[in-house]
Amino acid sequence: MTPIIELAVAAWNQSCPAAMQQRAIDALEAGGVLFFPGLGFPLEAAEARFFTPAIAAKSKNISLDAAGGRIHGSSLDGAAAAGLAAMMQRYAEYSRGLLLKLLPRYETGLIPGRTSFRPVEIKGRPTSWRKDDTRLHVDSFPSSPVQGKRILRVFSNVNPRGQSRRWRLGGSFESVAGRYAASLPKPLWGSSWLLRMSGVTKSRRSAYDHYMLQLHDRMKADATYQSNGEQMTYDFPAGSSWIVFTDRVPHAATVGQYALEQTFYLPVNSMQDESKSPLRILERLMARNLV
Ligand SMILES: O=C(O)CCC(=O)C(=O)O
């Protein structure tokens, strides 16, 4: 079972005692979820207007790049779009503040990624199987290779009607990787270069990225694993937040509406113990370097 570690943090800029910092980094790197039942993201009165799925232009998320600026994926424009961008920017800053207080060891390595707002109910949302986040998976993004860097995400359930966000959490990364590793096809010679040159990827798709994408797809496509694989459900209440390395912890979101999420990337050498990274676990399994 995936360990869920409850931490009593009540404010995004609260200083965290050394013992809490140690407990947090140990649990996070070992594949646990850090859960903050009392840490809600404070909203401003004027932001109530963003709590409708009608502001999403496409099916899923509204995003803000790490550099800030304009939002993507929203039907809003003008001052309303700027107001939503400001709410998301504030979430990006609060998330980073929390990580610096709780996981100061990561400070020098931490690379901010996208911020997202998720105003669409997950249950019944139309999607392709590959993009279907109600299926257990580890995160890997086709157009954004990470070359081994960790994907660390901060989530907050900001549902105004008190609805929980329900996740499924799968077994250990080692067991999932072990299940599929031997049968994952090798990258085709020259494919990494071709993907980069044709603009499909924003940087070089390393062998690590190739295998993580394969793993993501194989997990989602495997109906037996989806229904019979080791798993548990967990309800994150409205007004709570959680942090997880989504490249290592098999997860799926099955019910819920209105969440904020901030992505960070972390080089493995910034970890307390990089042998626990998916990169090093896969390299051990495959007995070769992957970046
Ligand atoms: O929206 C969620 O709660 C999680 C979806 C997911 O799989 C992810 O963000 O990586």
Ligand SMILES: [Fe+2]
């Ligand atoms: Fe995911």
